[in-house]
Amino acid sequence: MRRHAHTYYIASVVTLLLLVPLATPGAAESPSPLETRFHAFGNGLELYHVRVKEATNFTLSATVWVGSVDEDQRTNGGVSHLVEHILFHQPDMPEEAFNAQIRSRGGTYNARTSRDYTRYHVTLPRRHLTLGQGWLHKVVFHDRLVTDRLKDEKEIVNRENGWLPPTWWHQLGNFIDPKYLTLPGFWTRQFGLREYDEPVGGTYEVARRLTASQLEAHYRAYYYPENMVLLYVGPHSLEEVVAVTGATFGGVAPTGRKPNLRSPLQGRSPRPYFAHKLPQIFSEPDYRIGIGQVLSGVHFSSRSEMSLYYFVMKELLEERFRYGEGKAYSVWGYFDYYRGAGYLQFELEASREAFWAQLKEVKELVWGDLGNHLSRADYERYKTTLLERVTSSRALEDVHGRVWAAIYQHDLHRPSPEETDISGPWRSLSHDDFIEWARSWRTDAAPLLQLSMPGVPFPYAHLVIFVLFLAIGTHWAQSLLRRPYPREPISLITRMPYRLAGWIHVGLVYAVVACVYFHLSRMSAFGGLFFNRVDLLALLGPYLRWVFDGILIGFGIVMGGTVIPREVLATDGSLVLTMRSPVFCRIPLTDIERVEPVSGWAAWKQILKLQALPIYPWFFRGLIIHRKSGRSLMLHTQDDHDLREILSSRVLTYPAVSVRRAARTTRGRTRLRKPVPGA
Incomplete structure (x- = not known):
């Protein structure tokens, strides 16, 4: 606009x-x-x-x-x-x-x-x-x-x-949750x-x-x-x-081309559509009913009947269903279709106490036999009201809207002047003919139901379910990854220096984990699209998604920790890199050829030359561990000097290291544990 x-x-x-x-x-x-x-x-x-x-x-x-x-x-x-x-x-x-x-x-x-x-x-x-x-x-x-x-x-x-x-924040979000993971919308799922x-x-x-x-x-x-x-x-x-x-619009030279028309959809039977929306966090539960039909094969010739049906149903819903102190339903209507296919939906504000009873009544009215609910007197009253409303409305905007809608909805965008009068067929449409038309039309349509309400008495049960399965997912992941702690005499324990670069490392690792989570979560959502075709599955679907997301996030928290170093252990027989999870990496001392300190740009040069795998993203300082088999590693800890001394002595002569020497550190941050007898 x-x-x-x-x-x-x-x-x-x-x-x-x-x-x-x-x-x-x-x-x-x-x-x-x-x-x-x-x-x-x-x-x-x-x-x-x-x-x-x-x-x-x-x-x-x-x-x-x-x-x-x-x-x-x-x-x-x-x-x-x-x-x-x-x-x-x-x-x-x-x-x-x-x-x-x-x-x-x-x-x-x-x-x-x-x-x-x-x-x-x-x-x-x-x-x-x-x-x-x-x-x-x-x-x-x-x-x-x-x-x-x-x-x-x-x-x-x-x-x-x-x-x-x-x-950069939006770009990171697009990386974590790319747009190609967006679920198909209504028109794609229903009609392609x-x-x-x-x-x-x-x-x-x-x-x-x-x-x-x-x-x-x-x-x-x-x-x-x-x-x-x-x-x-x-x-x-x-x-x-x-x-x-005539001199302006009519004077434009013709091109001989045909108008850009789209033929009505053929052979597309409507599918049922059910959806269930749970309350949002920190918001009051919203009790609403969206009910109607998914339709296809709607012809321009039936637009007058469809308009009258829309008006009659809206009036029926507003008059018949009340709750509390005689407060009438707030009813909104939506009638949207393209190329002869679309949906007709009525949205109602429901009562929390009598929600299921009201839902049953509304289903019977909208999906059942209309003849059991619409009397001849009510039909004539509704039709007369609508006719008076149309004939008395002569404002330019209203008249323009009615005629333009007829032009737009016509298959060729060229209705006859008589076809632009939407109220013409109403005058001769009797109650029996209207009921028969509604029965025939409903037979060819599919049900549409969208509920906004908690499926259980406690409105935020889905959050409790999520936390529970988050804990279950974390426990399962730790059980699968848990390894026995190295039972060897430990000479030196030194921590990884988590400064700014370390936290950037943590953030990037969990960004990748989040990206994997969104892909898996969307895969489950794609697989669950068929839930929208069955009423009961649509009611349970949101809770099952919270269950699956809780397990996925629990796994992600643990799996992300598997690649984040926590500390380095120097034992009598190996170099152990423990992670922020039950996982660790063990390098036997017999596999270490030599230890080389690097700093400044030389660190970058050595990494590129040796194709060393950096365990910690501190590329301007650290130790390169040259291995006899496998790729070299680059480490940087809070006690690089002491770690180098211990590893160099063990790699060359493998003498016993005294407790006093192992405890020596230039910054006083080395932690010492008593040797643990080997198994």
């Missing part, structure tokens, strides 16, 4: 109807009925016209059938939205002066990019029809895009999407339409690299008259509008 965050949902005609209050005509005479008329220009551009005689303003919109589904998210994701912004730049005047032509005359303008359309509109007082349509024509049609301020528009798009340049789950604005990484040539190519590919439709709502007659727009 121009200068505002664009939305990802369809502007459903049903939602528009429900938001429109019953209006009372201000004039004594009833206004003339609204009539939709159609005109096709010679270049293939289509114009729909609705005359509202009493209106003092007019609204003119231009819709281009292109959106995010026409993009490659890896190369030009977000180009449709960026083109929408760039089109407001003109070659002959600054953008501010161009847009001021509308604002200074009391008008408004805006634009929106969605999944499969981009729409521009302008609203002005009736006397400025020529100015308004000429201004909109300049926005939509360009000989060449003005991209000299492309960088500034990218910054505006970034602010709209809440994007910021990635910091992955492009409908992608963000409309693309991603920051791709959108920031878009070039002027990419924008120009995208504009030329989709912005042509045969791929557009105009919609006028206002006081002017069709002849007046055609006379004014």
Whole structure:
């Protein structure tokens, strides 16, 4: 949306109807009925016209059938939205002066990019029809895009999407939890339409690299008259509008290309969809019921019945189910579909005390036989209310929304003028016909249920389960890795110097562990997607994920510690590197050829030359342990001097080392243990 965050949902005609209050005509005479008329220009551009005689303003919109589904998210994701912004730049005047032509005359303008359309509109007082349509024509049609301020528009798009340049923290997060681990969304899982789950604005990484040539190519590919439709709502007659727009919109040269249409999905049976959301940490449990149907094969011819069904069901739910002190349910409705497939969902605020009883009643109403719940009198009352609401609503925005929805939902985006009247079939639809239609439609749909509530009496049981299995996972990992402590006479124990570099080491190690955890966790989540097809499994699924995550994190804590050195032991027969876990590395003294101290850049040189394996990331100082077999090692401890003396004497002569000599240290940090008799 121009200068505002664009939305990802369809502007459903049903939602528009429900938001429109019953209006009372201000004039004594009833206004003339609204009539939709159609005109096709010679270049293939289509114009729909609705005359509202009493209106003092007019609204003119231009819709281009292109959106995010026409993009490659890896190369030009977000180009449709960026083109929408760039089109407001003109070659002959600054953008501010161009847009001021509308604002200074009391008008408004805006634009929106969605999944499969981009729409521009302008609203002005009736006397400025020529100015308004000429201004909109300049926005939509360009000989060449003005991209000299492309960088500034990218910054505006970034602010709209809440994007910021990635910091090192975000880059580390992307390494730990890469984007390719994102679970498939609703449209991918249900209908294989992955492009409908992608963000409309693309991603920051791709959108920031878009070039002027990419924008120009995208504009030329989709912005042509045969791929557009105009919609006028206002006081002017069709002849007046055609006379004014004929020289501008009608004068654009045709291309001979077909519009960018998408055929309805064929042979895609809807699948059941169940989901269960647990309470978040430190938040009150939320008791909500989201129930409806997953649908496919919805034809344009049944849009009137679907709209009436939506309204009737919402009214039934609001009137029939009450709790507490007569407080009615708060009911929200969602009706979203593309290419004849989608979902219809009602979301209700439920009662904690009677949640399961209410869920049973709601299931019976939404999934059962509607004829058992909808009486003839209630049906006529609901239908009359909706008819009055539609016929009395003559505001430009409401009329434009209803007619535009009909154009958008038509398979060819070209309905007849009669088909744009959504209320026409309602008048002749009887109660019996409506019930029969609902039964037939529900038979072809699949159930949809999304619960937000604790599955057990204690609302935060999943956190207790997580802590329990975290401890179990840690214990299991330690049991698998535990080794007997070296039972040899110990001459020297020296610690690893954990300073800044050491803690960086710790952080990097656990970042890798976290990356492995996210991969394994997502693998289990992918494997558990079938849980969403069974009601009971969907209820248990979130708890099982907490169990699995607890075990995984417990293993990760222990496994990460296996590669972090803690201390070095010099015994009579070996050099032992103990880790921050039950694991240790033992090098026999007979395998050590010599010990060489290194410091400064020589340490780097020796590491590269010998391909030594650094046990601790302190590459400017330490000891290189040359081995007779296997790769050399580089160590750095708090007592390198004493460790070198002990190892050198043992490697060359293997004499007994006195306790007093072993205890000597230059910094006084050596710890001494009494020799332990060998086994």
